[in-house]
Amino acid sequence: MDALELRERLAVAASSLRSCLEQQQAAGIAFLPAATGTQAEEPRGPVTAAEGGEVAAATDLQELRDVLGDCRRCKLSGGRSRIVYGVGRADADVMFIGEGPGEDEDREGEPFVGRAGQLLTDIITKGMRLRREDVYIANVVKCRPPRNRDPEPDEVAACEPFLVRQIELVRPRVIIALGRAAAQTLLRSTEAISRLRGRWHDYHGIRLMPTFHPAYLLRNPGEKRLVWEDIKSVLRELGTAA
Template sequence: MTLERDLLLASISDYLEQLGEEGLDGLETRPQPARPAAPESFPVSAENAGSPRPAAGALPVSPVSAPAAAAGFSGALFSPYPGLAKTCTLEELREFIGDCKRCKLAQYRTHLVFGTGNPRARLMFVGEGPGAEEDAQGEPFVGRAGRLLTDIIERGMGLRRADVYICNVIKCRPPENRNPEPDEVAACQPFLDRQIDLVSPEVIVALGTFAAQALFNERTPISRMRGQWREVRGIKAMPTFHPAYLLRSPADKRLVWIDIREVMKVLGLVSPRGSGG
């Protein structure tokens, strides 16, 4: 009995030592520093600013005490990158990623496309990966599809693009716009996970098949997934068509608008019965 107990203790001790070597940064418990104040141009929620609720159509930033951010660490307890979960702001995360060569896409990129927008946005859009224009400019969604996404945000939802946060699953452009490969997604997705935890939006919109399948870890086609709420890291997530697809199939803009209206309802930008907004 004593021998069994000793063996058990020894194996637990070995395991803990191994975790220590591999980086158990998910267990980091130091307090989360206060988030930087939102730029003045962003409408601020009553809870954050002590000011009256913004006018209809404005998108307040997410509360500082959003659960994932307040927890101070990524939901992924065993991060593949020691130190990743210790990044407390998007700037720190970008610095952590650095001149990344953690997967083979590094050799093809002009710019690493990290993400853009309000670091405390209530709404986050996640696409697949940078295309040619995004790679050239270092910003997500700046091509024709990006302009359509801006239209959805600004003309459809009545928000400003700067009020939301926009990024991709993959930060570097795959050659000839091929789909990212599983090892590339595995290498890059921890950065997206951390971005989600740091922004801690109330709603995520997954744009297109690849983003939805990567975020929800399922192989269902986007045509069957779209319009149905999912959850990512404790956050409500809506899959819908990618703007690039809508450029080829404009008739399906109608379906995207249905999905976006659902998102607007959750964010309080339109009445739940759909008559307001």
């Protein structure tokens, strides 16, 4: 192919690309997806036996975070911006566990930020008279499920060894499971959160109180009084009730 022919072919290709883009623009498509050069990475599967040993051997939360690494063990890794590991006091008496990060958490890398997070902070500070940094906050899965759907069983199974070890390392006196998905997952139950909440359960020897998720309370503020009942039970258990 000579230079003239090459130029003509490039001109034809440029013209057809321009007309394609104009058609897309007319259809309201403003952006083209960024080219990555690679296909989305396949999840590489749950912890191996060797990694299970490393999880069990982690002696503090930072060591465990290092074992987690840039985790690609389940398909949630494909849609996340950041891993949301957990935050708070390493030897907290109270550990809050939600189901998974939402949009705000995925962006900031911290559990329970945004409006639901502010409500949880109010529960901790105004209801429990603690500081947010006095408790530990984590989720069942550490990457955001698409469209905030419930985590799927394979995703929970892949992530659970890390949550279990976080609980073992923090050794809280009380776990508060926030919402149906977290409570059902931790308790291996299919009961509705309205039936699970308000009474104590056992999680491997740790007292566990399920209650409604703050995001649910934002939609149903009338249910806050039930959460307050649950929190009062927790305060009695801790011996810090007013």
